[in-house]
Amino acid sequence: MPTAALTEDNEDDIGELADIIGFHIRLAHVAVYRHFTETFADLDLTQKQVSVLWLVDDHPAISQIDVGRRLQMDRATTMTIVNRLQDRDYLRRERSESDGRKQALHLTDEGRAALARAKTAIAEHEAWLKSRFSAEEAEKLVEMLARIHE
Amino acid sequence: MPTAALTEDNEDDIGELADIIGFHIRLAHVAVYRHFTETFADLDLTQKQVSVLWLVDDHPAISQIDVGRRLQMDRATTMTIVNRLQDRDYLRRERSESDGRKQALHLTDEGRAALARAKTAIAEHEAWLKSRFSAEEAEKLVEMLARIHE
DNA sequence: CCTATTTGTTAGTGGAGCATACAATTCGGT
DNA sequence: ACCGAATTGTATGCTCCACTAACAAATAGG
Numbered sequence: 001m002p003t004a005a006l007t008e009d010n011e012d013d014i015g016e017l018a019d020i021i022g023f024h025i026r027l028a029h030v031a032v033y034r035h036f037t038e039t040f041a042d043l044d045l046t047q048k049q050v051s052v053l054w055l056v057d058d059h060p061a062i063s064q065i066d067v068g069r070r071l072q073m074d075r076a077t078t079m080t081i082v083n084r085l086q087d088r089d090y091l092r093r094e095r096s097e098s099d100g101r102k103q104a105l106h107l108t109d110e111g112r113a114a115l116a117r118a119k120t121a122i123a124e125h126e127a128w129l130k131s132r133f134s135a136e137e138a139e140k141l142v143e144m145l146a147r148i149h150e
Numbered sequence: 151m152p153t154a155a156l157t158e159d160n161e162d163d164i165g166e167l168a169d170i171i172g173f174h175i176r177l178a179h180v181a182v183y184r185h186f187t188e189t190f191a192d193l194d195l196t197q198k199q200v201s202v203l204w205l206v207d208d209h210p211a212i213s214q215i216d217v218g219r220r221l222q223m224d225r226a227t228t229m230t231i232v233n234r235l236q237d238r239d240y241l242r243r244e245r246s247e248s249d250g251r252k253q254a255l256h257l258t259d260e261g262r263a264a265l266a267r268a269k270t271a272i273a274e275h276e277a278w279l280k281s282r283f284s285a286e287e288a289e290k291l292v293e294m295l296a297r298i299h300e
Numbered sequence: 301c302c303t304a305t306t307t308g309t310t311a312g313t314g315g316a317g318c319a320t321a322c323a324a325t326t327c328g329g330t
Numbered sequence: 331a332c333c334g335a336a337t338t339g340t341a342t343g344c345t346c347c348a349c350t351a352a353c354a355a356a357t358a359g360g
Contacts, residue, residue, distance in 0.1 A: 014210040014220050017201060020272065021279050024292050026197055026309060027222055027299035029179035032172045033348080033358095035231045046315065047176055058165040065338055070164050072177055079340070084315090101325045101338040117172060121168065129171050132297040142174050144291050147282040149177035183317080196346070215307055227348060229309065234346095243308095251307040251356045 025148075032129065039125045043117055048073075048081050050122065053107065053115045056091055061104035063096060073150065090114055175298075182279065188276045193267055198223075200272065203257065203265045206241055211254035213246065222299065232238050240264055 017023050022137035036047055045053075051071050056062055068078040074099035082105065085091045107115065130138055167173050186197055195203075201221050206212055218228040232255065235241045240261035246252035257265065280288055 012220060014205065017204055017208075018292075020276060021273060021288060021292055021295075022186065022197070023201065024295035024299070025175070025179050025182050028295040029175050030222055030348085031299040036172065037228050037349090047172070048316070051173065055164065055169055058167075063338075070162060072180055073316085074318075075339070076277035076319080076341090080316075099326070099338085103339070117281060126170060129298065133294065137294060138171060140290070141294050142168075142171055144283065144287060145171075145178040149174070149181040150280065180317085187318090198347075213307075223347085224349070225308070226310090226350080230347075249307085249357070253308070 035128055036125055039121050039128075040118070043114065043121060045114065045118055049085060050115070050118045052081050052085060052091060053111055053118065056105045057107050057112065057115055060093075060106055061096070063099075063102035063104065065102070067105065085111070113120075185274055185278055189271050189278075190268070193263065193271060195268055199235060200265075200268045202228075202231050202235060203261055203268065205238060206255045207257050207262065207265055210256055211244075211246070212254035213249075213254065215252070217255065235261070252284065 011068040064078050089108055091107050096104040214228050239258055241257050243253040246254040
């Protein structure tokens, strides 16, 4: 017998699209993006910018190509993000001593301060996200997402 | 005692960032985006365009605001996507009879043909994604992602 | 009937992805 | 030791999608 599910057509119904994993990843991404943007409105930092600051702090003298590899961005995309952060004096480029082709990236004091503020905001943002899941679920989710991005 | 994990610093290591759910959602999204773009290179359609075609096919005479609500886009974003699809003669706008403020969206024959081709490509794309998961995992993943985007 | 709301539209901004082309440096093989 | 191939950074220019703000037309509701 037909159930309510078969006849419902409420305003949020997306029909067969609901069966597409990629579709849900996209919606989830946008929802996360939106909340992130709100949380970081004062700091005026994007997800990518925070990721780069974080990575450079963890790995001083890291090269741009390395940043791109770890965050899965190509060279051109990495450039624009590093450029923006450099324009704001959050990091600086130095020529690598070991390999003249590479730039060695370092945070400035301002960059470190911005990252510290960002980490506080990230905690808030993550709490918003994690409130939906048990600890085991969160772990499982991360593990499954990692299988997608390798 | 320290394990290998404590000293490893292979080129893909992202340190503490790996604990941030939002970070994995972003990486997974980009990976899916990239594969989608490859799969749809011939069709020259984006995820959003396919979603809109799909939705209009499922709900003839749907309004733009409704499309936006279901796909979680604002009016301006919906406009640009509908514009592109209209420019390519994949759909047309009609004034709604029941509500003069609304546009009633309809696929053209070309739009239906494009959607049919797109659904084939989507199947391929989804197979690529789903190959990573068991049926139960896929279901759990979708359910968890849905909790994020509501 | 008059005001508030909804919907569509236009115009402009910014981030992030892509490709291509070029220069400088390093690597690798002979 | 050299020369061609590969790597890295850079510049330019494109597309897509998210946003805001402002305005017009239609509807809804007291």
